[in-house]
Amino acid sequence: MKNNLKLHINGRDHEINVDPGTPLLYVLRNELKLNGPKFGCGLQQCGACMVLIDGEARPSCRMPVGTVLKSKITTLKGLIGNDGALHPVQKAFVKEQAAQCGYCLNGMVISSVALLEKNKNPSDIEIRQELAINICRCGVHSRVIKAVKTAAQDL
Ligand code: FES
Ligand code: FES
Numbered sequence: 001m002k003n004n005l006k007l008h009i010n011g012r013d014h015e016i017n018v019d020p021g022t023p024l025l026y027v028l029r030n031e032l033k034l035n036g037p038k039f040g041c042g043l044q045q046c047g048a049c050m051v052l053i054d055g056e057a058r059p060s061c062r063m064p065v066g067t068v069l070k071s072k073i074t075t076l077k078g079l080i081g082n083d084g085a086l087h088p089v090q091k092a093f094v095k096e097q098a099a100q101c102g103y104c105l106n107g108m109v110i111s112s113v114a115l116l117e118k119n120k121n122p123s124d125i126e127i128r129q130e131l132a133i134n135i136c137r138c139g140v141h142s143r144v145i146k147a148v149k150t151a152a153q154d155l
Helices: 024-031 088-095 105-118 124-130 141-154
Strands: 003-009 012-018 050-053 056-059 072-074
Touching: 012 024, 050 105, 056 105, 088 105, 088 141, 105 124, 105 141, 124 141
Parallel strands: 003 072
Antiparallel strands: 003 012, 050 056, 050 072
């Protein structure tokens, strides 16, 4: 049953009228036109739909929106500063050309931001472990690791 729900996304409050069981990904993309997070597997297994929930990288494709009403949600767009500047992780992905088709990029960037919040100087293995959920069919993993290391230097 639809309800009026309040969400805090990218530093702003939003009110939407949806069923609390609706996956957060659908709310972001269909109701709020925040299209950074992508639909991939729909099974919390590929990472394409990731967002930051209170700073933690989480898949949003099966997360009921009613469970995150008290959380701070950040999407790819929310990483951009008020002055329009890209986040250092986004800049590093551009600098290292860490994408091919780009479909996995949202999840790769979100996971990398969460990792660097916890660990300012991650090793290759730590980066691989943290980004293990993020599937890339194009095989750009080595460039992603380079981008995370570049971002770590710049942060
Ligand atoms: S679409 Fe959510 S993890 Fe694949
Ligand atoms: S760049 Fe194509 S899926 Fe990763």
